[in-house]
Every structure is written in structure tokens, then in C-alpha cells.
Amino acid sequence: MVAQIISIDPVTRIEGHLRIDVEIEGGKVKDAWSSGTMFRGFEMLLKGKHPFDAQQVTERICGVCPLSHGTAASYNLDDALGVELPDNARLIRNLCLGANFIQSHVLHFYHLAALDYVDVTAVLKYSGNDPSLLLLKNKISNLADKNDLYPFMPRYDSGDYVSDPELATTLVGHYVQALEMRKKAHEMLSIFYGRAPSFVGTIPGGVTQPPTLSNILAFRSRLSELRRWIDNVYIQDILTVAGVSAYKPFMTAGDSGGNYLAYGVFDEDQKGTKKFIPRGVIFGNDVMNVKPMDETKLTESVAHSWYKDECEGLHPKEGKTEPEVGKKDAYSFLKAPRYEGKPMEVGPLSRMLVKKPDMLVKLATDLGLLSMRPLKFGILPRHAARAIECKIIADEMDKWLDQLKPGEPIWDKKGIPNEAHGRGLVEAPRGALGHWIHIDGKKIANYQCIVPTTWNASPRDKNGQRGPIETALLGIPVTDPDNPINVVRCVRSFDPCLACAIHIIHPEHNGVKAFRVV
Amino acid sequence: MTGKLVTRRQFLKHAGATAALLGLSEAMIPQIARALEAMVQGKPPIIWIQGQSCSGCSVSLLNSNYPMIAEVVLDKLSIRYHPTIMASAGYKAIEAIEDSKKENKGKYVLVVEGPVPKNEGGEYCTFGLGNGKKELMGNTVPDDKPIIEWMHELVPDAAAVMAVGNCASFGGIPAANASVTGATAVKDIVSEIDKKKPVVNVGGCPAHPDWTIGSALEALLAISGQGKLDLDSYNRSRTFFGKLIHENCERRAAFDAGLFLEDWNNQNPDLKLCLFKMGCKGPVTYADCPTRRWNSQVNWCVGANAPCHGCAEPTFYKDLSPLYEPLPNVDIVGISPTTDTLGWIAAGATAVGIGAHYLYKQLGQKTESKEGGE
Numbered sequence: 001m002v003a004q005i006i007s008i009d010p011v012t013r014i015e016g017h018l019r020i021d022v023e024i025e026g027g028k029v030k031d032a033w034s035s036g037t038m039f040r041g042f043e044m045l046l047k048g049k050h051p052f053d054a055q056q057v058t059e060r061i062c063g064v065c066p067l068s069h070g071t072a073a074s075y076n077l078d079d080a081l082g083v084e085l086p087d088n089a090r091l092i093r094n095l096c097l098g099a100n101f102i103q104s105h106v107l108h109f110y111h112l113a114a115l116d117y118v119d120v121t122a123v124l125k126y127s128g129n130d131p132s133l134l135l136l137k138n139k140i141s142n143l144a145d146k147n148d149l150y151p152f153m154p155r156y157d158s159g160d161y162v163s164d165p166e167l168a169t170t171l172v173g174h175y176v177q178a179l180e181m182r183k184k185a186h187e188m189l190s191i192f193y194g195r196a197p198s199f200v201g202t203i204p205g206g207v208t209q210p211p212t213l214s215n216i217l218a219f220r221s222r223l224s225e226l227r228r229w230i231d232n233v234y235i236q237d238i239l240t241v242a243g244v245s246a247y248k249p250f251m252t253a254g255d256s257g258g259n260y261l262a263y264g265v266f267d268e269d270q271k272g273t274k275k276f277i278p279r280g281v282i283f284g285n286d287v288m289n290v291k292p293m294d295e296t297k298l299t300e301s302v303a304h305s306w307y308k309d310e311c312e313g314l315h316p317k318e319g320k321t322e323p324e325v326g327k328k329d330a331y332s333f334l335k336a337p338r339y340e341g342k343p344m345e346v347g348p349l350s351r352m353l354v355k356k357p358d359m360l361v362k363l364a365t366d367l368g369l370l371s372m373r374p375l376k377f378g379i380l381p382r383h384a385a386r387a388i389e390c391k392i393i394a395d396e397m398d399k400w401l402d403q404l405k406p407g408e409p410i411w412d413k414k415g416i417p418n419e420a421h422g423r424g425l426v427e428a429p430r431g432a433l434g435h436w437i438h439i440d441g442k443k444i445a446n447y448q449c450i451v452p453t454t455w456n457a458s459p460r461d462k463n464g465q466r467g468p469i470e471t472a473l474l475g476i477p478v479t480d481p482d483n484p485i486n487v488v489r490c491v492r493s494f495d496p497c498l499a500c501a502i503h504i505i506h507p508e509h510n511g512v513k514a515f516r517v518v
Numbered sequence: 519m520t521g522k523l524v525t526r527r528q529f530l531k532h533a534g535a536t537a538a539l540l541g542l543s544e545a546m547i548p549q550i551a552r553a554l555e556a557m558v559q560g561k562p563p564i565i566w567i568q569g570q571s572c573s574g575c576s577v578s579l580l581n582s583n584y585p586m587i588a589e590v591v592l593d594k595l596s597i598r599y600h601p602t603i604m605a606s607a608g609y610k611a612i613e614a615i616e617d618s619k620k621e622n623k624g625k626y627v628l629v630v631e632g633p634v635p636k637n638e639g640g641e642y643c644t645f646g647l648g649n650g651k652k653e654l655m656g657n658t659v660p661d662d663k664p665i666i667e668w669m670h671e672l673v674p675d676a677a678a679v680m681a682v683g684n685c686a687s688f689g690g691i692p693a694a695n696a697s698v699t700g701a702t703a704v705k706d707i708v709s710e711i712d713k714k715k716p717v718v719n720v721g722g723c724p725a726h727p728d729w730t731i732g733s734a735l736e737a738l739l740a741i742s743g744q745g746k747l748d749l750d751s752y753n754r755s756r757t758f759f760g761k762l763i764h765e766n767c768e769r770r771a772a773f774d775a776g777l778f779l780e781d782w783n784n785q786n787p788d789l790k791l792c793l794f795k796m797g798c799k800g801p802v803t804y805a806d807c808p809t810r811r812w813n814s815q816v817n818w819c820v821g822a823n824a825p826c827h828g829c830a831e832p833t834f835y836k837d838l839s840p841l842y843e844p845l846p847n848v849d850i851v852g853i854s855p856t857t858d859t860l861g862w863i864a865a866g867a868t869a870v871g872i873g874a875h876y877l878y879k880q881l882g883q884k885t886e887s888k889e890g891g892e
Contacts, residue, residue, distance in 0.1 A: 007660050008608040009647055011608075013602065039570075040691070040692040045691065049839055057691065062572050150597055191816060194817050197724055201822045331655065413781065
């Protein structure tokens, strides 16, 4: 059989502009290329600005996880200013970041991923008598009569959508419920942070809204409802989808190569030395051997990115970004971050493999994933890790609420130093996120962010090593090149966010003069 | 259960929600219900594309309550293309745009989120495959299709164009880099293609879901001949962007009394202090946030003890920085366009309360700029 390249653009139901090219041979993916196709330029905007602006500007890098950028920027500034963060501020930051993890994970599974697995048209055959599902059936059948099933149709054909009317209708009903649940998570964080998605409640040195008995109660009532729903619906639906026999190959298909990186998140003490989700590195799927993360081992390769070769191999902190589009063998606006020279998957699967919560270990054991050699974690474990993480964060949030102390400080007021460096490492729902700042003359001299999707969707590096998504695609079955459903299933399991991934610009040169697209 | 898509009763319910959304009197409900019913004979087709966006306005739209987003998708609008929610991908997604364009010539609303980059043939933002070829590590593959090309294909046959969010409406944060990418507000692109095409801007970073849906309803009512678009000089609906935040702020009394927050640890719950000294841009920002509030009315920026950053203003972010420093040269006397003699006197009293530092600024005299956070 002759090899054939198929180009998928747009990859929808992700954030941003992503193109995937795959070479198909013998009904399987033989090679893959991941290209980011939108460029704005964010750090340039910050040069010369008041350092406090960084959090408001960087949270606008991404509308799905502004909380992560705003929080990373706040810790970054805290570090540069020498802030001693009050406990109340640390807890409120944890609570609001946690609320956004919930909204992002729920949004991802139900509204971004689920349509890859559930046949919406099966609702037309629903024969049960649940009133809300009958109403849904009625609406969808009316739309079908008018031949207007947008945005649920058209879609890629697949022989293995969940099409049992009872099950599919229940899942579509949960899709609608999930819209309300993620909205509730946004309401919850707006109690302390003013509004969502973009928010105002965290500032360098602390937060703006003090905890009171009434706002703690308002937060807890929504959290309780969300926790019940996560336990009774989200977790159960993941188990249901994972139990579909047609999807069994996806337990291991989509393995990204076995290297995992987590910066850790949710500080449990003032210095952030103890984190609810810990920091760590795993190589070669050796999950029992979690190594400490050493920040000096981060580098970025640009061999196949549209940037000049002299930017090769630098630590992101002193990273150069001099674009050169049209460069031979380059194909993406994303650089290729590496740790000890290796591509690393970031995100919920990485974090949960580092933390190993009981629920994950039990599920992996039940599914037989831990007895396989070599160990492989594919598309479904990635979804399951996300759901389990959502549950354990939501449960922990209830404890953080208990620790808030109304009346105690929320802010450590510090002036801007004349010259300082700072860094803020947190986790976004989709993976490790780092911000670095250099303040000079009380202004921002340099600001750099390394974001999750740059790790996951990175192109090849100078040694020709593929990025995690490119590796995960190898071997993915594509029986019909007109309907590469499994390719997008695999890509979406990483929850890519391209707006985050491509924001880089050279702060010294204040622009991309050499930039040219041919 | 009737076979009809939406019953008469549901229409009245929707119309009630719509009236609430637009801040209209209940007397308008039957009229709106008629208009909605006329529209929904075929759900109005929407093609929603993304330029240099962050998807924040789409995520914000998911927080809609009147109507809820599920109703928007199932009952109100036919979302033919929206990259974040649609089932299809690749060529099938592109076919959805092309089919909708053919079937609904002159009827669809084109929604654009994020600005459109013009430099280098528009290659800074692409989606879908072009007609040409390019090389990919030794392989020949189809090239990329810039969003500017999509604009030229989709604008001529659109009934109207909506620019959602500050970036699409005014260039926003990406336009601060316009010298490189050529990031351009949607309205400017549209006027190069068709000067007469109606463009509705929805400001905000992000846009409030009510602003997006309300502006869409106003546009659809106007298209169907049921009303007239009432837009300001920035092409925004006056319903949402007609009032100064400062005029309607729940902490206005604190401003008038000269009671300003200067330390976030000041936690007297009975005394809500004005955020002016912390950089509040409410005095120069037109939006209905104080009354509409955000996230199911749970809160808004000032309600969280934080300054308004002016995200709905065309000048956001660049001209409103530094965000945490008091507005320079605020003409407190002339703060409201509707200030009358009474307001003049009140403002005079306020100016005394603010103290000499701000009077200096009013008089245009420079004072030492203070350190951040003070």
C-alpha cells in the first residue's frame, strides 16, 4: 500500500489554530507533524511596562485558562518583589485556580472530546421516559427534520461511536448538564476573583477580596454541588466510555513516549515547598521512579521551528526568539522545549503519574494497565487521569475553605525593586506553565512564558526527536483517510491550547523583523 | 409534546428573557415574541470564525443565562461553523462553511472573534487548506489559507458582521503588535471589502455573554425588519455600552466622600471603599457592568474589591496602562458627559475630598509618580 499524507486543518474542539499532517501506510499513522498556525506576540507588549500589569496582560494569552497565567504571573511577581504570601491569599489562589481546573476539565471532556465518542443522532431512537431526555429528543428530532443538526453534524464517520440509544441519550443529556456545571465553576471563582474567564482578584503580594463567612458559604454551596456531580456523573461517564470494548486499543494507543514532567501546583505552605500536586519528572514510563525536577535542565530547540538557528539550545529564561520563516525543514511557530534534551508530556496524566492518587492506581490495576510491559498510557488513561484529578482537586478545595481565616491579612504590600528577577511555576489544566520576569529600572525588561501546549504540540528538535503529540500519533489506526477520527481523538486527548503555545517574540529586538512566510 | 420546534408559550418565555437581557420593559414582550417567532421559522445561520483570538469570548459566551447556551444552540441559532464547539474537523468543517454560504446567501451572520492580521499575505493566522502547495520536510502538502482570504469570501454574502470582543472590535492586545502582524479590527477589514455592510462591535475583554447575545438579537431583529440598530460611534449597541461605569458604580458614594482603598488588608465589610487610587478605570469606561454584573450576577470587578481595568474601552490595554496607577489627568469635574450644575457642585466637593495630590493632576501639573501597589 502506498503511503499517503493527509492534512487536517482546522483541528477543531481545541483552543486555537492547529494543523496536523499525518502520513498513512497500511491503515496506520507512519509519521506525523504538528504545526501551530497563529501568531500574536505578547511579551513584547510588556517590555517597559509597570510590572503589576503582567498578570492582567498574560491572563489574556488564553481564554480557557486565564487563571493559570494570572496565577503564574502573581507568583512570578511575588518572587521578584520578595513577598511573604499570607495564608489567606495562598488558599484563595488555590481555590480559584482549582475552580478553573474543574471548569476546564469538565469543558474538555464533555464539550471538546465527547463528540468523538458519542453518536448524537442515536438520541432520535431514544425510547425511555425520562422527561428531560424526551425534551432533548424532541428538540433534536425537530432539528433533524429541518436538516439542521449543526454544530453536531456533519462529523467524521466512524464505525464505533456509542450508538445505543439509551446510553447515547444519557451522555448527550450530560453534555447539556455539563454546560451548567462548568458555568457554576466560573460563578464560584468569581466570588473571590470578580468575574471569569478574565479576572481581577489576584495581585502581586496577595488577593483583593478578603474571606468572609458569607463568601465562604457561597463558595462551598457551589463546590458541594460540583463535587456530587463530578462523583456521580463525570467519573461514571469516563468509566463508561473506557469500558466500551471498541475503545480498548486506546488504553495504550496514543502513548507519547513515556516522559512526563510536572511543575506541581497548589501550595500547601508559604514557600510552596509542599504542593498538593507534587513536582517531578518521569523518564521512559518508569513511573515508580519519580525524579526531582531541576529547572536548569530546561532548553528549547528551534531546529524545525521558524526561528534562527542561533536560538538553539538555550534555557527559556535567556531564550532568544528571532524568527526566520521559510527556514528549511521548519514547520511550526512552536519551539520545541526539552528537559535533559528529551521531549516531555505535560498535563493531567503527567501530574497523576507523579502523584499516584489511590483512585488512579486502583483503576489502572483494574484495567490491567500496570501488568503490561512495557508500560503504556494512551488516549483513555489521559482522559481518566483528567477526571480523577478533577475529583481530588474538588475534594481538597473543601479543606482549603476550612483553613481560610476571616479578618486575617490577604496582602503583603511590597514596592517594586529597581532590579530583580522572578519566576512563577504552576500548572495549567493542560500542563506545566512557567513565567519568568526581569525587572530593571522598576519596569519590565524581559518577560518569558513557557506554556503546556508548547511541550505537547512541539515539532521535532535538533536531534530529530518528535514532540509528544507527534509520537503519540504513530501507529494510530486510520482505516479511512477521509475520516481520520482516531487522529483527532488522539490529538484532543492532550487538550491542546494553541493560543497559549504561540505567544513568543524576542523582547530585545522588539519585533520579528526577519519574519517572512513563503 | 408538539412537533413544533418551540411552542407559543416557550416563545413568550424566550421573549421575556430577551426583554430582561436587553433591559426592556415587559410591555415589549409580545413584540419580541413575534420577532423571534418570525426569525426561528428557520434558525438564523451563524458562521463564527476566529482570528488572532484567545477563545475567551467564546468561553464567556458559554456562561450565558438569558438564554442558556444550550437553548442558544438548540433553539435559537444555527451554528454552522464554530471551531471550538463543532463536531467536524478538517475538510468536513470547511465544507460546513462553504455549504452554509451557498444555501444562505445574504442571510447568515458572520461572527469574528479576534482581529485579522494583514501583513505577509495574512499568514500570521490561517485555518483550512489553501489551493497552493507547500513543502513539509521533503513532502509536498496543501498550503495554509489565511483568515484574510476567508473574510473576502464570507463578508460579501453576509447579512451582517459581528466583531465579538475588544480584539475583533478595536484590535485589542494583538494590535499592540500590529507593526509586525498587521492585526486589524474587523470593521476596517469589512469596510475594505464592502463599505455598506453593517458591522456590530461587541467590546469587552472578554465580551459579557449578554452583550454578545443581546447585540446579536438586536442585529437579527434589525435584519428581519423588526427594529433599527442603535449603535454608537464605535458601532456598539447603546443598550450595553451607553453608560459610564463610574456613574453607576455601587461605590460611587465612597468616591464622592473621598474614601479610597489604599491597603487591601483594610477589611471593614461595612465600608466599601472606592478603588480609584488603586487604578480604577471606571471613570473612563462605558459599559453596564455595575448593574448587569458577571457570571450569573455573582460579582463584578469592583465587587471583588479590585479596580476596573477598562477592558471594554477601545483604548484597552495600551493606553490604559499602568493598570494599578490612578488615572492621570482625570478631569473629575467633567467626568460625566451629562454633568449638570448639580453634578458640578458635587464634583467640586469630591475634589476637595480627594486632596491636593489629585488636584495637582487635574491642573495638569506633574507629581512624582508613585511606586506600584501604593
